[in-house]
Amino acid sequence: MTTLTREPLTATDRCDRCGSQAYVRVELNTGELFFCGHHARALHDAYTHVAVHVQDETDRLMREHGNIKQPVAA
Numbered sequence: 001m002t003t004l005t006r007e008p009l010t011a012t013d014r015c016d017r018c019g020s021q022a023y024v025r026v027e028l029n030t031g032e033l034f035f036c037g038h039h040a041r042a043l044h045d046a047y048t049h050v051a052v053h054v055q056d057e058t059d060r061l062m063r064e065h066g067n068i069k070q071p072v073a074a
């Protein structure tokens with residue numbers, strides 16, 4: 001069994017859906033997807049059953065932005 005070293009997500013990692021800073025990396029057999037906190041939640045059911053690994057750093061979102069509620073895009 002190999003151990004992959006996963007780099008923390010940075011400001012240069014952007015959500016594939018909206019371009020916001022990504023806080024979740026979804027590893028698939030075919031590649032990777034990046035999602036912001038909003039789209040990670042919105043698309044959770046769609047990717048969980050195909051993901052090889054999910055790197056969820058949405059807890060950083062709370063640490064870095066306090067308890068400010070994220071505006072929900074319509």
Ligand SMILES: [Zn+2]
Pocket residue numbers: 015016017018019020035036037038039040
């Ligand atoms: Zn997004």
